[in-house]
Amino acid sequence: MxxxxxxxxxxxxxxxxxxxxxxxxHEDTTAKLFLISSISYFFIVGIIAVLIxxxxxWPQLLGTIPFLTYGRLRPLHVNGMLFGWLLAADMGLxxxxxxxxxxxxxxxxxxxxxxxxxxxxxxxxxxxxxxxxWNQGLEYAELPLPLDVMVVVAWIMFGANIFxxxxxRKYTQMYVTIWYCLGTILWTxxxxxxxxxxxxxxxxxxxxxxxxxxVHNAVGLIFTPxxxxxxxxxxxxxxxxxxxSHKLSMIGFWSLAxxxxxxxxxxxxxGPISQWLQTIAIVFSLMLLIPVWAVVYNFFATMKGQxxxxxxxxxxxxxxxxxxxxxxxxxxxxxxxxxxxNAIVSKTDWIPGHAHMAVLGAFSFFAxxxxxxxxxxxxxxxxxxxxxxxxxxxxxxxxxxGFFVTLWLGGxxxxxxxxxxxxxxxxxxxxxxxxxxxxxxxxxxxxxxxxTFAYNILATMVGSKGQSEKSLPV
Amino acid sequence: xxxxxxxxxxxxxxxALGLFFIGGILTTVIPPIVDKSxxxxxxxxxxxxxxxxxxxxxxxxxxxxxxxYVREGCWYWHTQQTRTxxxxxxxxxxxxxxxxxxxxxxFVYDSPHLFGTKRxxxxxxxxxxxxxEQWHRTHFKNPRDLVPGSIMPPFPWIANNEEEFKAMxxxxxxxxxxxxxxxxxxxxx
Numbered sequence: 001m002x003x004x005x006x007x008x009x010x011x012x013x014x015x016x017x018x019x020x021x022x023x024x025x026h027e028d029t030t031a032k033l034f035l036i037s038s039i040s041y042f043f044i045v046g047i048i049a050v051l052i053x054x055x056x057x058w059p060q061l062l063g064t065i066p067f068l069t070y071g072r073l074r075p076l077h078v079n080g081m082l083f084g085w086l087l088a089a090d091m092g093l094x095x096x097x098x099x100x101x102x103x104x105x106x107x108x109x110x111x112x113x114x115x116x117x118x119x120x121x122x123x124x125x126x127x128x129x130x131x132x133x134w135n136q137g138l139e140y141a142e143l144p145l146p147l148d149v150m151v152v153v154a155w156i157m158f159g160a161n162i163f164x165x166x167x168x169r170k171y172t173q174m175y176v177t178i179w180y181c182l183g184t185i186l187w188t189x190x191x192x193x194x195x196x197x198x199x200x201x202x203x204x205x206x207x208x209x210x211x212x213x214x215v216h217n218a219v220g221l222i223f224t225p226x227x228x229x230x231x232x233x234x235x236x237x238x239x240x241x242x243x244x245s246h247k248l249s250m251i252g253f254w255s256l257a258x259x260x261x262x263x264x265x266x267x268x269x270x271g272p273i274s275q276w277l278q279t280i281a282i283v284f285s286l287m288l289l290i291p292v293w294a295v296v297y298n299f300f301a302t303m304k305g306q307x308x309x310x311x312x313x314x315x316x317x318x319x320x321x322x323x324x325x326x327x328x329x330x331x332x333x334x335x336x337x338x339x340x341x342n343a344i345v346s347k348t349d350w351i352p353g354h355a356h357m358a359v360l361g362a363f364s365f366f367a368x369x370x371x372x373x374x375x376x377x378x379x380x381x382x383x384x385x386x387x388x389x390x391x392x393x394x395x396x397x398x399x400x401x402g403f404f405v406t407l408w409l410g411g412x413x414x415x416x417x418x419x420x421x422x423x424x425x426x427x428x429x430x431x432x433x434x435x436x437x438x439x440x441x442x443x444x445x446x447x448x449x450x451x452t453f454a455y456n457i458l459a460t461m462v463g464s465k466g467q468s469e470k471s472l473p474v
Numbered sequence: 475x476x477x478x479x480x481x482x483x484x485x486x487x488x489x490a491l492g493l494f495f496i497g498g499i500l501t502t503v504i505p506p507i508v509d510k511s512x513x514x515x516x517x518x519x520x521x522x523x524x525x526x527x528x529x530x531x532x533x534x535x536x537x538x539x540x541x542x543y544v545r546e547g548c549w550y551w552h553t554q555q556t557r558t559x560x561x562x563x564x565x566x567x568x569x570x571x572x573x574x575x576x577x578x579x580x581f582v583y584d585s586p587h588l589f590g591t592k593r594x595x596x597x598x599x600x601x602x603x604x605x606x607e608q609w610h611r612t613h614f615k616n617p618r619d620l621v622p623g624s625i626m627p628p629f630p631w632i633a634n635n636e637e638e639f640k641a642m643x644x645x646x647x648x649x650x651x652x653x654x655x656x657x658x659x660x661x662x663x
Contacts, residue, residue, distance in 0.1 A: 059618075059625040069627050071547020133545035137586030166483055173480050182483070183490050190494070194502065204581035206506045206513070208589050213502050221494075254476055257490050262497040270557035271589060272576040274509045280501065343559055347593035418593075421564035425596045430623040 025105050026096075028378040030112025030161075034092025035371060036461070037120050039454050041084030046450040048077045053443040056436035067131040075142040076130045082140070082218070083151075084123045086359065089367040090226040091119075091158055094181050096374050097233050098162055101178055102169030107161050115157040122150050138207075140215045141195045148196040155192065159185040176249040180229035183257060187221040191261075205273055213264035219358060220260040227326075227363035228252075228295060230370050231319060235299055238315040238373060244301035252294035259287045266337040269346060278339075285337035292330040299323045314389040315369040321397060322365030329358040344419065349432065350411025353404045360446070361400050368392075368453060375457050379464035384456050392452040399445025406442060410435030509578075516579035516652045525574050529652035531583050532645070539645025542638055544586060546629065553590035554599045554649065566600040571656055573600045580652045595626055600650035603661025610643050 055061050055070050062068045099106045106112060125147050129135075135142045143151070162185060166178060195214020199207050236243050243249065262284035265277045303320065310316045332354050335341050345351065376383045383389060410432055417428040479486040506512050515529040532540060543549065555576045556566040566573035576599050581587060605613070612619055614633035617626040632638050647663065 055627065056625060059627055063628045064630060066631050069546065069629075071550055071627075074547060074550050133547075135544055135547065137544035137549065137588065139591060163483070174483070174486070179479070179486065179490075182486060186487060186490055187494055190491075190498065194498075198502075199586075202506075203583060203585040204512060204587055205578040207585060208581075208587040209505060210502055211587065213498075250476060254489070254493065258493040258497065260497075261494055262501050264501060267591060268555075268589070270559055270562075271555045272578045272581065274505060274512075274578075277501065277505050277509075284497070347553055347591065349594075351592065418565070419559070419561045421561045425565060426621055426623050429595075429625060433625075436625075 026099055026378075027105070027109050028096060029109050030106060030116055031092045031095040031374065032378055033113060033116035034088050034095060034119070035375060035457075037116065037123075038085050038088035038092060039371065039457050041080055041088070041123060042450055043454045045077060045080035045084060046447045048073050048080065050440075050443050050447050052077055053436070053440040057433070057440050067133070072131055072133055072135075075135060076127060078140065079126050079130065079142060080123070081359065082223075083126070086223060086364055086367060087226075088119055088123075089371065090223075090230065090363075091115075093230055093367065093370040093374060094162060094226065096378065097177060097229070098165050098181060101171070101175050101233070102165055103171050104165060104168050107164035107168065111157055111161050115154055115161070118150060118154045118157070122147055122154060125150070138195070138199060138211050140218050141199065141211065143196075145200075151192065151196075152189075155185070155189060159189070175232075176243070176246075176253065177229045177233040179253050180225040180232065183253070184222060184226040184229065187217070187225070187257075187261075191217040191221050208268065209265060209273065209277070212267040213261070216264045216267065217261055219355075220256075220263070223359065223363045224260070225256065227322075227366045230366045231299065231323065234315060234366070234370055234373055235302060235319050235323075238313060238319060238369070239303060239306050239309050241302055241306050244298050244304075248294050248298040248301075252291045252298065255287075255294065256291035259284050259291065263288070263337070266342075269337065269339060269342040282337045282339070285334045288330060288334055292327065296323055296327045314386065314393055315372050317390075317393050318365045318369035318372070321393075322362045322369070325357050325361030325365065325400075326363075329354060329362055332357075344415035345411060346415070348411035348415040348418070349407045349435065350415065353407030353411060356400070356407075357404045360396075361404065365396070368396075371453075371457055375460055376464075379461050381460060381464035384459035384463055388452050388456045392449045392456065394449075395445050395452060396449030399442045399447075399449060402442035403439055403446065406435055406438045410439075512578045513582060514579055515582045516577065525653045525655050527652050527654040529580055529582060532648060535641050536645045536648050538638075539641035539643070540588075542632065542642050543588070543645060546632075549588045549590050550592060551590075551594045551626070552596065552598045553593045554588045554597065555590070556597065556599045556650075562597065566597055566650070568600070568604055568656060569658075569660070573650070574653050574655050576650075580650075595624075598646070598649055600655070602647045602649040602651040603656070603663075606662040607643050609662075610646065611639065614639070614642075 051062075051068075052070060052073050055073075066072070095106060095112055126143055129144050129147065130142060134144050136144060141148075162181060166174065166182065191214055194210055195218065199210045199214070202210060232243070232249070263281045265273055265281035266285050269278050269282070299320070300323070310320060336345055336354070372383065372389055414428055414432055417423045417431065418425075476489060479489050517528045518524065518526050519528075520526070556562045556573050558575050563572040563575060581589075609620065611633050613621070614629045616628045617624040632642055647661075651661070
């Protein structure tokens with residue numbers, strides 16, 4: 001029993017009390033730089049996102065300008081949101097969270113600042129090369145080789161800084177957030193090398209298999225663990241409640257480490273890839289329910305009796321909505337991998353609905369919550385506007401749900417029509433036009449959410465100089 | 475045992491990478507070793523064994539066309555796989571003939587692979603030989619002139635650039651042609 005008690009407290013000590021004592025220890029320059037740049041890209045790439053959605057409704061729009069065609073904007077949208085916004089925001093939050101959980105300063109702010117600078121060079125390089133059509137032709141791995149090399153260097157700089165901080169930690173026990181962050185750094189390294197370098201030495205189905213291993217795990221072993229690292233820190237922190245169970249955290253983490261990497265081939269179900277590999281991918285896709293349900297149950301149980309806090313706490317609104325989206329998206333994933341379901345939804349508009357719920361609905365919501373928590377504290381001020389923050393939540397939620405649900409219904413219908421070869425393909429395109437219109441207007445709402453979020457954060461930063469005295473409790 | 479990983483970063487790293495590598499290696503390194511068909515180019519001259527044909531490497535012009543296909547991001551919009559679904563073989567078919575399914579041996583030389591994940595426009599795995607050059611020229615200038623209701627963007631800078639246009643059409647006409655699947659041999663050029 002004593003063991004249980006000391007493990008229980010592992011959820012409490014670093015998160016709710018000990019961090020408070022050393023607040024003046026932290027410089028947070030790196031975290032600031034990463035958050036500022038990532039939120040700027042969120043806004044800029046949001047414009048591109050709306051433009052892409054508009055092109056589905058008005059196909060001639062900007063159609064005579066080569067670098068503004070759908071085929072060049074889409075990789076910019078995907079890479080910009082994944083690496084410019086989300087991963088950079090996640091990294092910024094890790095630069096804030098990890099030193100606090102370790103009770104020491106970030107190992108090197110200088111290295112951190114250099115990492116932030118390099119990251120911005122990479123993103124700007126990506127904008128230029130993708131618009132020029134310098135594209136490797138592999139999904140999520142579009143960036144040309146020199147930029148890939150720079151990503152690896154930046155990742156090593158990030159990883160070294162975090163690992164060195166953890167190595168010098170004051171608290172012996174590592175909180176769940178630290179596991180997920182270290183796991184992200186390790187797995188990403190190998191997943192990224194596979195998807196961007198190993199693929200170049202292969203062709204055909206072999207290359208596709210490596211590509212899907214990367215694509216799947218870019219979400220599963222990069223954005224999932226770092227997103228959960230954020231949720232594991234900010235849910236207890238924002239609600240001032242200890243985490244429910246250490247044991248469940250362990251089940252969630254170690255099962256994720258084992259099962260996620262097996263599932264890449266489920267992107268090729270019914271396609272030209274060995275049936276036995278498809279079956280393995282299906283079996284492990286179903287097992288993904290284990291880490292997901294362990295994590296989600298832990299979060300819900302933590303919030304038991306605390307749900308009323310959501311009324312006045314915008315971070316918790318984002319966090320717990322993100323948890324629900326995470327649960328839903330990770331229920332969809334295993335279901336898509338069943339051969340019968342896959343025969344309907346695969347390659348349809350259902351899939352972007354699913355992908356946006358994961359990346360925007362779950363992981364971006366976690367990151368936004370983290371930004372709302374962290375930015376006022378590192379700028380030693382209050383949030384510019386609570387009501388604007390609530391607006392950003394409701395706009396993103398309503399726009400997001402509109403987007404997801406429309407594309408699921410539309411995509412399912414589309415797949416249903418495809419499976420009846422008597423319907424000419426073009427009729428299935430024409431039938432989907434109302435769906436794409438609703439998607440466009442949902443996109444406008446989501447963009448409104450991004451604008452209010454970005455403006456609120458910017459105004460908080462700009463307004464911070466005058467009111468440094470009244471800072472929030474850390 | 476994993477509880478040790480709470481306290482020791484070394485134990486943690488070993489466990490996290492160990493668990494990851496089991497699945498990582500078994501699903502990426504092992505499959506091409508076990509399944510030889512991934513690397514063996516399609517070739518069959520015996521009609522009793524199914525559709526005949528031979529996979530040949532693309533020539534320079536066709537490779538140039540393929541590079542334009544990659545540059546313009548056509549692969550975000552069109553898949554190149556006739557899946558093991560009846561409706562796929564019907565939709566990839568032509569003039570009442572069903573298309574054979576796509577098999578790994580048809581893609582041995584492809585890099586980057588262009589299987590695609592999203593089918594906003596029709597699948598192109600058997601488009602080779604379905605439409606002639608004039609059709610493609612009109613279609614690239616404005617897809618809606620030939621296919622009312624299409625939402626494909628216009629590509630005038632390809633249609634009006636003779637070098638790029640020829641390359642693009644040459645590439646498209648190779649798609650799916652490793653398998654000689656149309657009994658009347660009625661392929662357009």
